[in-house]
Amino acid sequence: MRQFLIGGQAFDGDAPELSARLEHAYAQKLRPLCRCKEPPLPMYIARVDDLYVIKRMPLSGRDHDPACPSYEPPYELSGLGSLIGNAIQIDASGKAALQLDFPLTKKGARSTPASRPEASLPALRNETKKLSLRAVLHYLWEAGELTEWRSSWAGKRGWGRVRTSLINAASQMTARGGALNDILFVPEGFHQDDREGIAARRAAALAGAYASGSGPRKLMVSVAEIKEFIAARGGQKIAVRHHPFPFMIEDGTWKRLSVKYETELELWRSSEDFHLIMIATFSISAGGITSIEEIAMMVVNEYWIPFESIHEQHLLERLSRLKRKSVKGLRFNLSREQPVVSVTLPEQHPAPVAMFIVPPGAGEDYERALAEMIEARPEITAWIWRVSEEEMPKLP
Structure with a gap:
């Protein structure tokens, strides 16, 4: 049975009194400790749909016992590995300080980003030690545990849950010395009976994006689902x-x-069934027009799991029917020419399984990098699908 320490008192994970204790601990800003290992590992409390739940700290999943629900695969298997300690720095309180390679202010009159192609199309340079706009989106998705899935969650993850997960994840992050939540706008799902309340909260959330006076304009960051593109002047x-x-x-x-x-x-x-997610920096003019400065996009399936090819979606579809947990790997700053783990099965026995998809046309450099990645993690079993050579191999 999973156990937590809260304020020096031990609780079983399914204890009926845990819910009330979490509410009080949340108000007191206490950190629960997971007892899957000794010494216990710090976690934090998040509010999700009026419930209080215990979440792992950023980048702490690999420190948990593999049998613990909070365990996550080694970040060296994804594009996150090269960013730890550089673009993402964790302080003593567990907050993740993000180093960004895109601006959060705009000087002078608005102009086309054509002079800065890395800005209009987020940098995917592998040598960067800062987070591209796409990498920030990937980190929010991963820290919000939206890369995880098991079949018992079907029907329980809609936009409301996605939004809450993103906001809770951002609450543990800072950027340019300020809280990421202060500049993050994630649209709230519409409910007719609360339309006035939603409008008021939206206006308050967007207040910082309006142009005011002289000097550099502040930019905000939005994560939202794209509905459609419409031609305009x-x-x-x-x-x-x-x-x-x-x-x-x-x-x-x-x-x-x-x-x-x-x-x-x-x-x-x-x-x-698929959703298109954008992350964008934006500002609002004095006339009330919302204009994007920089933007990145990713596509997710019906369960809001990101994927980058139809082959990967076929794998996710197969795994979505299983009770065991799967964890999607993300690229962050890495290009498609470099291998990353597609999916990890952390609960597989006797060892976790890392699933790799080799795309058509992958050359010797790709295969060499893949072999080095697998050799570096001998405690994990590799499953490889070379899509140009075979049908999907049998699942582990």
Whole structure:
């Protein structure tokens, strides 16, 4: 039975009195300790749909026992490995300080980002020691535990749960010396009986994005589901779900965006079950127009799990029917020319399984990097699907 220490008192994970204790601990800002190992590991309490739940600290999953529900695969198998200690720094309180490679202010009049292609299309340079816009989205998804899935969760993860997970994850992060939550806007799901309350909360959340006076304009960050793209004068309007006003994007930026994210757009359009997620920096003019400065996108399946090819989606679909937990690996700053773990099965016995998909056309450099990655983690069993050579191998 899983056990926690809260304020020096031990609780079983299914103890009926734990819920009330968590509410009090949340108000007192106490950290629960997971007793899967000695010494116990610090965690934090998050509020999810009026319930109080215990979450692992950022980047602490690998420290838990493999049998613990809070265990997560080694981050060296994904694009997260090269960012730890550089772009992501964890302080003594467990907060993750993010080093960004994109600005959160805009000087002077708004101009096309064409002069800075890395800005309009988030940097995917492997040598960077800072987080691209796409990498921030991936980190929010991973820290929010939205990369995890088991079949018993079917029907329990909609936009409301996704939004709460993102906000709780951001509460443990800082950027440019300030709380990430202070500049993060995630649209709240619409409910007719609370439309006035939603509008008031939205207005308060967006207050920091409005242009005011002279000097650099502050930018906010939005994570939202794209509903559709609509042609507009000199650019495109991006309509997002649960938000009444479109985001404007200039024509030059849109053209580069549609080329850079051709694969994501193609996958999204292939099925009504898929969702297209954007992360963007934006500001709101004095006239009330919301304009995007930089943007990145990723496609997720019906369970909100990211994927980057139809082969990977086929694997996720197979795994989604299983009771055992699967954990999706993400690229962060890495390009498609470099291997990353597609999915990890942490509960597999006798050892966790790392699942790799080798895309068509992968060359010797890709295979060499994959072999080195597998050799570096001998405690994990590798499962490899070379899609140009065979059908999907039998699942472990």
